[in-house]
Amino acid sequence: METDEPKTYFKNGSQMGLLPPPPYGSLLKQGGPRPKHKNSKVQAERPGMSPAHLDFIRKLPCCICGKSPGGQAHHLKTAEKRGVGQKVTDQWTVPLCHDDHINGVERVGSRNEVSWFNKRGINCLWLASALWKATGDLKQMRKILRAHVTTEGPIK
Incomplete structure (x- = not known):
């Protein structure tokens, strides 16, 4: 009905x-x-975000083992304050190979990140800052990485 x-x-x-x-x-x-x-969209427009810089970082050798190209850009989580769901800006990245990235620094967590790099003779904050200043010049970025890795010893 x-x-x-x-x-x-x-x-x-x-x-x-x-x-x-x-x-x-x-x-x-x-x-x-x-x-x-x-x-x-807001995340991509923040100062310090640069897809081009990440491309250059991925072309550099791993700063830990020297594998070339490293292929991955590790964002240093302790470099700046970040909000929930917000990653660190691209200016705070260092080149790593997959093994050192996933099975190394990502396993120790963000609180122990700097000490993990220090034990391997890398001042990660200085390295990321120097690479950011030279972004766009791959040859200069390679020189910075080579000089840092060979002259810096473990930080005590």
Whole structure:
């Protein structure tokens, strides 16, 4: 038995009463997939963020073992204050190979990061700062890395 009452629909097009509302958090309820990060545009526009600098860092040899190219840019988490979900700016990066990055410094955690580098004879904050100042000049960045790794000893 049909009534002449107007039918009410959910946003997803299902008729009210025939189908339950979509589950909490479903894409139907949200209107489609969300962007990767809420603040991704704001994050990219912060001073000190430079995809070009990261490309140069990835072309340098690993500052720990010398593997060339290192291939990964490690962001020094202790270099500056950061908020929840916010990474350190790109100016505080050093070149590392995959093994030293994932199985080395990332395992010790951000609180022990500087001491991990110091035990290996690397003043990571000085190195990142010097590489940032020379960004754009790959030859100069290689010289800085070579000089730092060979002249610096373990910091006591």
